[in-house]
Amino acid sequence: MAKIASKSFWYKYQERYQAIKSVLCVGLDSDFSQLPEGVKNSENPIWEFNKTIIEATLDYACAYKPNLAFYLADGIRGLDALYKTVEFIPDNLPVILDCKIGDIGNTMNAYLSAFFAELKVDAITLNPLMGSDVMQPVQDRNAFAFVLCLTSNPSAADFLQEGMAEKIANWLQDYPKENFGAVIGATQRANIKTMRNLLTGRILLIPGIGAQGGDLKTVLQEAKDSSETPNILVNSSRSIIFASKGKDFATAAREEARKLTQEMKNALNRGSN
Numbered sequence: 001m002a003k004i005a006s007k008s009f010w011y012k013y014q015e016r017y018q019a020i021k022s023v024l025c026v027g028l029d030s031d032f033s034q035l036p037e038g039v040k041n042s043e044n045p046i047w048e049f050n051k052t053i054i055e056a057t058l059d060y061a062c063a064y065k066p067n068l069a070f071y072l073a074d075g076i077r078g079l080d081a082l083y084k085t086v087e088f089i090p091d092n093l094p095v096i097l098d099c100k101i102g103d104i105g106n107t108m109n110a111y112l113s114a115f116f117a118e119l120k121v122d123a124i125t126l127n128p129l130m131g132s133d134v135m136q137p138v139q140d141r142n143a144f145a146f147v148l149c150l151t152s153n154p155s156a157a158d159f160l161q162e163g164m165a166e167k168i169a170n171w172l173q174d175y176p177k178e179n180f181g182a183v184i185g186a187t188q189r190a191n192i193k194t195m196r197n198l199l200t201g202r203i204l205l206i207p208g209i210g211a212q213g214g215d216l217k218t219v220l221q222e223a224k225d226s227s228e229t230p231n232i233l234v235n236s237s238r239s240i241i242f243a244s245k246g247k248d249f250a251t252a253a254r255e256e257a258r259k260l261t262q263e264m265k266n267a268l269n270r271g272s273n
């Protein structure tokens, strides 16, 4: 099995953070139905939109996270947009494909070939419900996955009550931090600190601020690691990319990314004083 040759997600994240001190992950949830009217008539609307959004937000992004669902929903054209998007993002910015996969070994290997060898993303999101079968192929390739641990949706409480989130966090301790991070939803306010303590040294991907209502300052205070790097990525999708649906969508996205990055820097600095 070919190992991932390029610099791994873990190192790309650390270097990008040190270079621009931003923990912002721009979510490319480029839902065709939500695109500005002016873009919808182009040959490949999602690609045209993404290119403009990436150019507008590049200075503030620590990482990008396209969500596979929105590309599949636009058929072959959407997949073409996804390939073009991943290729367009500069190599020093890590790309996380949000695909939430988790399956038996040979199926996992097919997914991993598709995403790491063909599409060439730096990391994926992974659903651990099937057990360790889903983790080993990632580690064997020296790839990187964010394991769903405590999600941002309302029904995540079902798993919390069963102690699943803590179980997954404890289970992760047997796997290298260079290969596995964890997803912790920003809406899980009461549990973020506990999860961070169980996941020391690991990169946490935190979705759920903005449109889903998670509180940015609390999240940053509780989720940041005690090391030199906060080891967090705070994802925002709709509130950035659809900040405006008019002709000014690129400047509106840039302004939203700038504002969020500044708010995050302030909150992180305040915590360290």
Ligand SMILES: O=C(O)c1cc(=O)[nH]c(=O)n1[C@@H]1O[C@H](COP(=O)(O)O)[C@@H](O)[C@H]1O
Binding pocket: 027, 029, 067, 098, 100, 125, 150, 151, 152, 153, 183, 184, 185, 207, 208, 209, 210, 211, 212, 235, 236, 237, 238, 239
């Ligand atoms: O894995 C994810 O990224 C994810 C996990 C989770 O618990 N909650 C969650 O919202 N997400 C994803 O994060 C993004 C959130 O988008 P916004 O609510 O528009 O910022 C979407 O792509 C979701 O699929």
